[in-house]
Amino acid sequence: MTSNKKDPVLVVLQMTGAYDALNTFIPYSDPHYPDYRPTLQVGPDEVLAVDDKVGFHPGMGPIKEMYDQGKVAVLQGIGYPSPIRSHFRSLDIWHTAEPEKMITEGWLGKAIRDIDPNKENILTAVNFGRGLPRALAAPGVSVASVGDLSNYGVLTGIQGDDQRTEALDIFARMYAPMIGSGPVSDYLSQTGLDALKGADILSTAPEMYSSSVEYGGSPFAQWLKSIAQVHLAGFGTRVLYTGVNPGTFDTHANQNITLPKLWGDVTSAIGDFYEDLKEHNANEEVVMLLFTEFGRRVQENGSGTDHGSGGVAFVIGDAVKGGLYGEYPSLEPEKLDSGDLQWNNDFRSSYATLLEQWMGLDANPILGATYEQFDFIK
Amino acid sequence: MGDKDIALMAHLMRRAGFGAQYEELEARAGKGYEETVEELLHPENNSNRMDLDLGERYFIEWNHFIRCVPEYTAFRMINSYSQLQEKMMLFWHGILCTADSKTQSYVTSHAELEMLRLKGMGSFKDLLVEISKDPAMLYFLDNCLSHKGAINENYGRELLELFSMGVGMDGNFNYTEDDVKECARAFTGWTISNGIPGQPYGRYPASFAYNPDDHDDEEKTFLGHTGNFNGEDVIDIICQQPATARFISRHFYDYFVADEAQVPSWMDTPPRDPETIKMLEDEYFRSNYDIRSMLRVLFNSDAFKNARFARIKGPIETVIGTLRLVGDWTTPKPGFEAIFEEMKHMGQEILNPPSVEGWHTGKEWIDGGTLVRRINFIADHVGDVSFPGIQDIVQKLASEGPTISPQGLVDGCLKLLGHYELTDENHQSLVEHARKSGVSSTDAQEFPKHVSEMLQMIVATKEYLYA
């Protein structure tokens, strides 16, 4: 295993359910804001202001702190052409970087192929969660998808250490490639053995890890802990992906109760993760992208917000040149897009910036076109 | 009735259905192979034997099918006695596909799947007319945006490229860009009524509307024919094409017989088994495009009967087949969404194919993540001796005698899983494994666990990825 800790690493955090951009990064002094949000508004005294116009939701203290240290780029007005309000389709678009038509390859899948064209490292990318997001999918790219790092691998249901060891031993023998059995069989063999090997390597990560940081109990916090473990284990993993469960940020109702708690959990976990990396002197090579599938409607529904468009995303890390990027969409009623924030910042510009300026890859073939880039990477 | 008949029946039920428990295989084999084929081909003569009453009572969201349609569809694949009807629904859903990520109306998608169940074994021509009028499809492929004088080619193109003829065959293109445009012109005016918004009471099914004022009734030239064609006329011409016979036959082959090359390469890659394809093409024309007749010829052919374990199972086949094997989800209970999620995470989500091309098949089902997911899902199920289907397997093995040899255990498990076959090397590995465990008395307390562990090892094999 080759490992160069200084290789840039991208951690993608998917906030599924569509967080409410307007109450996440809040235009608190805009005179229209309280009109749109009679019950959901966050007052100027509560907002974690970054200037006299905008500020973070009060639940986002840990990110605000990192913002103050110049480590957070706020990507305002982010979106894609012809916004769609379906969670699934919109996520697909973020995953494939293709708003026009349905395709199967993910932007990170293609990036992984470029990072490791000869498939030398089966752990170039690791996903934590249930099922592989399409962002990581590409033909010939193998990504380990881990639900629970402490119990990952094949035949985890077999009880007893000896029995399981023996079962895996037989599994390895049965998946050994056989001469003359054809390319499909060889492919299945390789995939099976890779999965076995990947699990073997991954299972050593928690053993090698020790830290004074205590993560919260939510699945997201635990997955970030797993990401820290895998990163710190030095397996050469370059892309790490996790998120919250579908629907988590889908605050149609009771948003005043749920959103502070959600942002509290998520940003504490991110803060803990950063502290953990720092404690191990492994913070400089990690950049995080935090995004959601779309924004929510500007006008609240009395208790929550419905599906809309025009969002905000965040890029976080030591290598990030903190500040505001893109424009905050206007709240003037006539400038809304049928009641939604008008996006002004194509999400693929941020992808291109991350791919080229951070990961050192050629963004054009991955995204299928050239996009204007930001300068949020130092 | 010997093992051979049951092995063949296991093969038929894996392909024409989602697998069956051993007892059902015995009963069906007793009835006869051709008789079973006929029964499967005629769901209208049989009740599907589902207790939808209780289903709707406990899963109240199934009432009017406004929500939870994928879950209902999965439940039906598990429990319907008319297995081929469900298998054909899935077949057409993978070809004439729409995705809920765009349509966002389960109630409309449900109507589409019902249509596929109802028309999926009739005339292919009727099926194409139905899908061209299907509200979910009209919206999914934008035909409702195609107007006289301002066509949207999307549906016209996919009808030719993905639903009927394919881009090309034997190295030649099947149609020109002009044909696509003319085809789209013929379908102008085929649209949907203005739908009722989902707010505030939930969604309503969309409905087909024909708008004669928006139909381009001028002369068109399509695939060498000239006339004032409407959509039905175009479909009639499409159905006469040898390319259509080829395209449908190759899909049948890939789905029922053996993994074929993927659709985008069909223009240049000849069929894996030209003789069988020829047989299906001939039957297509002989029967006047009758799907049922083609299936009959297919299932009764030697090519089909000899093609055991020549296809990699898809995720839906894997999950539904496993649940049918162990006898789970025969009645409603909480937590069904987890089952639906499982298929999705293995790479096949009902009503959400990854693109208008449907799902790629064969080895493309398998990657590191989906392989682990698949093996663990099956192994966790067959390893749970509380499932009635696993208890039956234990019981059957125990009833063969007071002791069982290591080889007897391996062979018995393989047989009861549906006459699976392993390479000699893998077979030997498992016999060795059974010998090491040492338990041979079938009334021992450990025996059920012993059996379930052997089942777990078998379902983890490469061979078990196939059906």
Next chain:
Amino acid sequence: MVTEIAPITFEYSHTIGRQENRSGSGFFYPIAITRDEENQLYVLNRGSETPAFFPCKRVTVFTVDEELVREFGTKVHPEEADASAPDGTFMWPTAIALDKAGNAYVADEWLNRISVFDKDGECVAKWGTLGDGDGEINRPSGLAFDADDNLYLVDSVNHRVQVFTKEGRFISKFGRFGTGDGEFDHPWGIEIDGNGDVYVADWRNDRIQKFDRDGRFLMKFGTSGQGDGEFNRPTGVAVDKDGIIYVTDFKNDRLQVFHADGAFITTLTGEATLSKWGRERVNLDPSMVRGRERAQGLIEKEKLFHGPIAVDVDDEGRIFVVECSRQRLQIFRKQTANFSGGPL
């Protein structure tokens, strides 16, 4: 001499509700209804099997004028839906009834549990044991209190009715599986009239049966079908102060009305209009407003019952029909004979 009896007719009043998957001013698969002494309505929401929705399974309390009063109860995750499910949580809630003190009793047919909530919505008690012995229950689906505050409980999979004290102590039972008089096939809703007589929606036998307070069979009406007086899975039954019987004919998507002797009077198929909560929601979204204006056949389609599942009546002649698949209830008013005097 010809005597014409004034027909009983019904006038549509208004609709309450909208889809609210999680909570708030609306419903999500409402399944049962009851009223308190102040005529506040309690609707029990069955909610979704989809784990993402939270709390989704709940009781919504509101006024006839569509003002939200409060809500209580929440869902339990399917993986925790067993005897250890926290107090006040539901998996498959089916029925709700209020005792004289105003405590709400909610039945759950998966947990086989009766949860008791006080007026503040606090869960103060729970009882119920799975089984088929006396006092044991298997999928409770209907609840009604009698004048003495004893609880009649439809024990659906045991095909019987059991009577309990409100603390859950077994008093008596009647019924068994079958199609004969006094026998049931998966019964569902229950009602007790002013005399203390008991009406049961004998769901899978497609009929209504009537018993006296001690469970003695009195009469039955209905058979399978789609015609007048025929049922396709009747779920709910209510009786007004004049003895008129209302039945939600679930899979026929209609409400049927009968005389006290079971003679058919009329059928209602729904008259729904846009509710207050519905209008508020639609007005938030210009695209919805436009969409409704352009929608073809909206008025005709939107008025129809979709999955009428429960019915209640009050002493003012109002009938409340709960539609599980349309997230709303429709309110009708019974019309009395019209004298038609007065100035011209």
